Amino acid sequence: MTQYWPFSGLIRQGALRERLIVSLDLRDREDALALVDRLARVVGMFKVGRALFVGGGPEFIRELRRRGAEVFLDLKFHDTPQKMLRAAVEATRLGVKMFDIHPYGSSCGSTEMMTRTRAEIARICRTEGLRRPSILAVAMLAELKSANSSPRSPESPDRVTEIARFAAAASLDGVVTWPHEVPRVRDTCGRRFIIVTSGVRLREAGSPAAHAITAADAIRAGADYVVIGSPIWRAAEPLRAVREITDDIERGLRNSPRRAFEILNPRPA
Incomplete structure (x- = not known):
């Protein structure tokens, strides 16, 4: 499904909202739910991190889903293989649209853990009739330092593209990375690989x-x-802040060097 309608040159508004994930880094569960109620119709997804998940637990995710919100569960699963697989399965059963894993096995050039996670989630979805979530590897240098066992310095930009290559080889759906790493990851993994990025700045008055x-x-x-x-x-x-951001996203789509039919909606149905 393309983001551009070739016969009109227009970008679908639904495609713009799907590109925006609002991070719910709020301490209070009720404040987070109130924000979701205000924004659920105009943004594509909400990110739930460790703090909010510890405070609200799986029931908080279920409540978001009952309110019609899509969820990116940002817990960066990192444990023994068996525990990590169980966590991934439970995230899938909660109905999240995305979750991420820490690619600790990839530092040694191995894709085994990522491959096992992808295969187990596909099996569970088939046997239980569940929607398959997108599985992302964390490819942010600050997050990779503690897990690095490679002689290559974790500060090297090549580390990010290495993680992205391993994730793609393991048939994961994509990565989470910093904005300045996006071009390298896109060039390395192709147009169908999902790239989620945080740390962007809002467009402000005057020159940024x-x-x-x-x-x-x-x-x-x-x-x-x-x-x-x-x-x-x-x-x-x-x-209003959401509208300004989606307007900025539209500017990015219109000025993208990729051809119209290459700007895809990569999310699974």
Whole structure:
């Protein structure tokens, strides 16, 4: 399904909202639910991290799903193989649209753990009639330092593309990475590989700093999703903040060097 309608040159509005993931880095469960109620119709997904999940547990995810929200469960699963597989299965049963895993096996050039996770989730979805979530590897240098066992320095940009290659080889759906890594990952893994990025800056009045990467910049470089949190839920008018971000995403799509039919919606049905 393309993001552009070739006969009209227009971008579907639904495609714009699907590109935005709002991070629920709020301490209070009720505040998070209130924000979801306000934004569920205008954003594609909500990210739940460790703090909110520890506070609300699986029932919080179920409540989000009951309210019609899609969920990116950002727990970076990292444990023994058996425990990690169980966690991945339970995330799938909760109905999340995405979850991520720490690619600790890939530092040794092995894709075994990622491959096993992908295969087990596919099996569970077939046998239980569940929707298969997208499985992402964490390819952010700050997150990889503690797991690195390679002689290559974890500070090297090559580390990110290495993780992305291993994830693609294991048939994972994509990676989570920083905006400045997006072009390398896209060039390495192709157009159907999902790239989720966080750390983008909002477009502000005047000229942005030279090093700032906006949502438009990230999408133009090849990202499929941008994760934004506090600039939305701290805004006086969160709906207006969302509109400004989706406008920026549209600018990125219109100016993308990829041809119209290559700008795909990579999310599984």
